[in-house]
Amino acid sequence: MHPYPSHVTREQFELIRPDLENFRKQTRPRTVDLYDIFNAVLYVLYTGAQWRSLPHDFPKWKTVYGYFWRWSQPLPGDDSTLLDLLKKSVAYARMSAGRSARTSFVILDAQSVKNTDSAKHVGYDGAKKINGIKRSIAVDINGLPIAIHITTADISERDSGIALFSLNTQDFEMVQRVMADGGYTGDNFASMVHTIIEADVIIAKQSDLKHGVVTPQRWIVERSFSWLGKWRRLWRNCERKLTTSHVMVAVAFMGILLRRL
Template identity: 50%
Template sequence: MRKIYPSDISRDQFAKIEGLLLSARKKTKPRKVDLYDVFCAILYVLKSGCQWDMIPSDFPPKSTVYTYFKQWKEKPSESELSLLEQTLKKNQVGAARIKHGRNEHSSFLIVDAQSVRNTDTAKYKGYDAGKKVSGIKRHIAVDTQGLPHALAVTTADVTDRKGALEAFVRHKKFLGKVVNVLADGGYTGRPFAEGVNEILGASVQIAKRNELHTFAVVPQRWVVERSFAWIEKCHRLWKNCERGLNTSLQFVNLAFLALLLRRD
């Protein structure tokens, strides 16, 4: 029996997503490892920020853990979602909203972007001149509870507007009820508003910061900042050390998935 780590979820929590994760398996050969331990090993990497080779020895072998992670993170095609994304969107976000007495699909979204510095192992990078960051950019759209409804990861040179539209396109089938999108001044402009209307049939509202450049909490904008703070509790996400943009995206999905499972 292995040691219990702070990054673990319970077996009851894992049971809620086990069915979807099992669908990735194509072989009929009996499984020799406990899938729960495999998932907890991936959560250990996410939470601690360690390298795959540094996974504790009481977990399944590193090669086995990474093989399962690779299956769960891969997208069948550019327009389809990975199993981790499906598990988050289909299984957890809607269930969390229903639990709090809300409709499964949100009608109001708040968008924002976060530029993250690369390490020397990262393959893709761009330069965000505004924030002076060389690396990648995470684009996120959340509801008023801070739950993610659309995610995308691009190089840092991609504009906030373009990245948000990419996220909306990827998750369009889950955003059919969206009526309004709230954004900050970085999303100002007719092309973005027209793009949101074309993709979602929704309108855009811009919340501008205090013109006097003094600190002021912008109503509802703090919600998306809190969502970024939630995932930054995972050391793997402090910087980007992934070779592929999709791997960076899937670790963000995994961070939100673990958060929602622990809350339930």
């Protein structure tokens, strides 16, 4: 198969191949190459194509979607295979850069995204005037995602942030400080974060720039959102379910990470 711009190499795929192969017991010989399946998922994300519009040099679209669906399903008492792989990829990338697998500092932000007609869940963000969903992410100092949470756009940044920490407490065990922008201002938010993960909240306000106070770490999370902007399927929310939107964001980050390793 001629490689598309979205492809990862065989060597890069080897980092995640064992988990994709062993996510469940195989009862009969596999007839497709999981490398082609994963690259087909990346192709859909990168180009914004419909599943049915996959080029014919990939496996059949129903086969590709079938694997994606199974990899997206939560495992007993755990994340889905793809979400778990993202966490492992982030830990591997941090250790490759000479850092510990767990971070002590995260930057939090949210992004509202318009829905397409196929989306089932919708909410209106009055501040951004967007009808769709809200993506909340917490990233480390390198912009790598530590946790992702998807809600409808009508949920406030503070509430979606609280939910992100509450649903992913195990990923913030070493975190001591959380940086966020002015949208998260409030003693209630800071006290809730401290109760959930025992971390202090630092608010980087836009007004600080007028007084010569520069917080460059604040813009790291904006760069992470810009990375997602390179994947056309993420320009709008095309997924019916919020859980699928969550997995799509995770796969996009995984594609970015694998090409760096």
